[in-house]
Amino acid sequence: MTTLYLDLETFSTVPITHGTHAYAEKAEVLLIAVAIDDGDVAVLGPELDYLQEMIDEADTIVIHNSAFDRTILRHHNVTMSMGKMRDTMVQALAHGLPGSLGTLCDILCVPVDKAKDKRGKKLLQLFTKPRPKNTKLRRADAQTHPEEWAEFVAYARSDVEAMREVYKRLPSWNNIAAERGLWILDQQINDRGVAVDLDLARAALRAAARAGADLSERAKAATGGVVGSLTQRDKLMAYLASEYDYIPGDMTKGTVTAALKGELDPAVRELLQIRQQASATSPAKYTVLVNGTSSDGRLRGTLQYCGAARTGRWGGRLFQPQNLPRPTLKQSAIEAGIAAMKLDCEDLVVDNVIELCASAVRGCLIAPPSRKLVIADLSNIEGRVLAWLAGEEWKVKAFSDFDLGVGHDLYVLAYARSFGSTPEQVIDNKKTGDGMMRQLGKIMELALGYQGSVGAFQSMARLYGIEKGEEEVLSIVKAWRKAHRCIVGFWYDVEFAARRVLRDPETRREVRDLTLDVADGWLRIRLPSGRYLCYPDARENEEDKISYSGVNQYTRKWETLETYGGKLVENIVQATARDVLAHSMALAEKAGYEICLHVHDELITETPDDPAYSAEGLSALMATEPGWSFGLPLAAAGFECNRYRKD
Numbered sequence: 040m041t042t043l044y045l046d047l048e049t050f051s052t053v054p055i056t057h058g059t060h061a062y063a064e065k066a067e068v069l070l071i072a073v074a075i076d077d078g079d080v081a082v083l084g085p086e087l088d089y090l091q092e093m094i095d096e097a098d099t100i101v102i103h104n105s106a107f108d109r110t111i112l113r114h115h116n117v118t119m120s121m122g123k124m125r126d127t128m129v130q131a132l133a134h135g136l137p138g139s140l141g142t143l144c145d146i147l148c149v150p151v152d153k154a155k156d157k158r159g160k161k162l163l164q165l166f167t168k169p170r171p172k173n174t175k176l177r178r179a180d181a182q183t184h185p186e187e188w189a190e191f192v193a194y195a196r197s198d199v200e201a202m203r204e205v206y207k208r209l210p211s212w213n214n215i216a217a218e219r220g221l222w223i224l225d226q227q228i229n230d231r232g233v234a235v236d237l238d239l240a241r242a243a244l245r246a247a248a249r250a251g252a253d254l255s256e257r258a259k260a261a262t263g264g265v266v267g268s269l270t271q272r273d274k275l276m277a278y279l280a281s282e283y284d285y286i287p288g289d290m291t292k293g294t295v296t297a298a299l300k301g302e303l304d305p306a307v308r309e310l311l312q313i314r315q316q317a318s319a320t321s322p323a324k325y326t327v328l329v330n331g332t333s334s335d336g337r338l339r340g341t342l343q344y345c346g347a348a349r350t351g352r353w354g355g356r357l358f359q360p361q362n363l364p365r366p367t368l369k370q371s372a373i374e375a376g377i378a379a380m381k382l383d384c385e386d387l388v389v390d391n392v393i394e395l396c397a398s399a400v401r402g403c404l405i406a407p408p409s410r411k412l413v414i415a416d417l418s419n420i421e422g423r424v425l426a427w428l429a430g431e432e433w434k435v436k437a438f439s440d441f442d443l444g445v446g447h448d449l450y451v452l453a454y455a456r457s458f459g460s461t462p463e464q465v466i467d468n469k470k471t472g473d474g475m476m477r478q479l480g481k482i483m484e485l486a487l488g489y490q491g492s493v494g495a496f497q498s499m500a501r502l503y504g505i506e507k508g509e510e511e512v513l514s515i516v517k518a519w520r521k522a523h524r525c526i527v528g529f530w531y532d533v534e535f536a537a538r539r540v541l542r543d544p545e546t547r548r549e550v551r552d553l554t555l556d557v558a559d560g561w562l563r564i565r566l567p568s569g570r571y572l573c574y575p576d577a578r579e580n581e582e583d584k585i586s587y588s589g590v591n592q593y594t595r596k597w598e599t600l601e602t603y604g605g606k607l608v609e610n611i612v613q614a615t616a617r618d619v620l621a622h623s624m625a626l627a628e629k630a631g632y633e634i635c636l637h638v639h640d641e642l643i644t645e646t647p648d649d650p651a652y653s654a655e656g657l658s659a660l661m662a663t664e665p666g667w668s669f670g671l672p673l674a675a676a677g678f679e680c681n682r683y684r685k686d
Contacts (some may be wrong), residue, residue: 041096044074054576058357059329060339071194080196121223132345133213135573147208227346232339233635234407240328242380247322279410298550316393350614366398404683411648415657415677416641426508427671429529438672454480457518483519490605535605551596565669568618623661
């Protein structure tokens with residue numbers, strides 16, 4: 040059994056920031072660093088025929104971030120079996136570790152020369168991309184920089200040495216057959232990509248540029264030329280303070296949105312509205328589409344398997360499909376706006392062009408000729424999984440009854456059960472009153488399921504324009520918890536079990552369908568699917584809190600983090616919901632629904648324009664219970680279209 044360790048160094052005129060697939064179309068292979076088993080690392084030139092022979096003869100191929108190397112090689116007619124592949128970045132992500140090779144070396148105590156590593160990054164800048172436009176030499180190579188090239192070869196060799204040692208030290212608990220199959224499917228989805236309406240993307244960029252220029256002129260006029268652009272945050276804040284004695288804490292989207300809901304001087308309101316429009320991120324999405332779409336009109340490489348820390352959910356890359364702006368215009372207005380933007384007359388159709396651009400981003404993803412998009416979304420999957428895992432039987436039954444058409448909306452039931460009302464009273468309040476009962480039920484469900492309390496409820500309520508005092512909110516929290524005794528007990532049972540195994544690593548604890556234990560200093564939680572949630576370096580700290588090492592979602596750095604029962608349950612629920620989606624992905628693909636993208640709990644598939652493929656058919660597949668989730672009520676709903684939209 041031979042293992043081939045492989046790493047490429049490449050050159051391309053396309054920036055890597057445009058995505059691997061766009062980059063690869065213009066890429067050249069500069070160096071091939073390889074090692075067989077524990078043998079010395081050899082650094083070759085672009086000897087691709089020889090590389091194909093080595094790939095064919097190897098039993099296992101280890102690469103860090105294999106999607107990059109595999110895509111480059113495919114464009115040079117070098118192929119490799121996915122069954123042979125082992126990806127150290129993917130293996131790290133699947134166990135709650137970061138994907139960076141350098142960071143993994145630090146965490147796993149793999150010795151590396153930091154000075155050489157820093158020098159290596161400078162050499163990459165020198166040899167793997169065109170030289171700056173203001174330099175006479177447009178490209179550096181072995182002839183123009185022989186000494187640096189020798190260092191570059193040594194750097195390539197050291198990368199493979201580090202990767203090989205990382206591979207040996209990484210945990211392998213989640214290298215199970217189901218996850219390997221899922222990763223291979225993930226690679227197929229990323230390679231397939233989604234068709235893009237580039238005409239719309241370019242038209243939207245033109246429209247946004249025209250609107251931006253108009254907003255700048257309005258800003259100049261409103262401030263007497265003091266503020267020339269609404270992107271000049273500090274100048275705008277200083278102007279508002281000096282002219283109107285208005286001092287906002289900052290100019291973030293949330294702050295500006297909240298301010299616009301209150302009483303403001305008309306001149307301040309106008310400037311804040313202009314600022315809000317000018318700071319929209321949608322033009323950046325269109326730029327990514329234009330730059331990142333391959334020459335065949337498809338955008339690829341937008342999903343990262345296990346990209347979300349700890350839970351194993353997918354992370355968005357490049358176009359960031361998980362972070363698309365929610366449309367604020369009706370679909371009919373969006374469609375009219377799309378047609379108008381393509382004719383460069385959008386200002387005749389809408390007053391707020393930036394709002395149109397934000398609402399139309401999804402519309403850039405389309406079905407090619409003779410094909411259609413079939414889309415379906417799992418319904419309230421986290422709420423269902425939480426109730427099922429915790430054994431909150433009344434709620435599990437309520438979901439099932441609702442799916443059968445004989446039960447009430449869960450937001451209605453949440454309020455009714457918490458406050459001793461009947462569902463009919465809540466429904467009547469929605470029809471004839473202010474609808475506050477159901478609204479509060481929704482906020483309770485969204486804010487309180489993971490041990491959230493007063494602060495969590497108030498933060499969620501503000502998103503719906505609701506302000507409530509601390510005492511009233513505390514009574515709401517207590518009422519919800521009283522109605523959900525099993526979920527509350529689940530928080531504390533999971534935390535107690537985690538503490539017990541951390542204190543006695545030789546033991547294991549079961550909490551309903553979960554198993555908790557400690558292996559090599561890692562707290563592990565075995566999910567119903569058989570996959571593990573992993574918490575490296577877990578312990579009880581001096582403050583008697585559970586801590587572990589992980590990537591801080593705010594700083595993006597590897598740090599010591601703290602957790603508790605409700606947070607652990609949140610990870611467990613989201614991870615289990617991910618495993619449900621993964622199961623449905625395999626079923627959809629097998630039935631001929633070719634997944635071109637998925638966003639949160641929604642599958643976007645491309646099929647022949649044939650009635651045999653339908654939203655009802657896809658929804659039924661997604662609502663099929665995995666073998667490990669007996670009793671979990673699942674439901675999905677969807678629609679068909681030629682242009683992606685929010686249902």
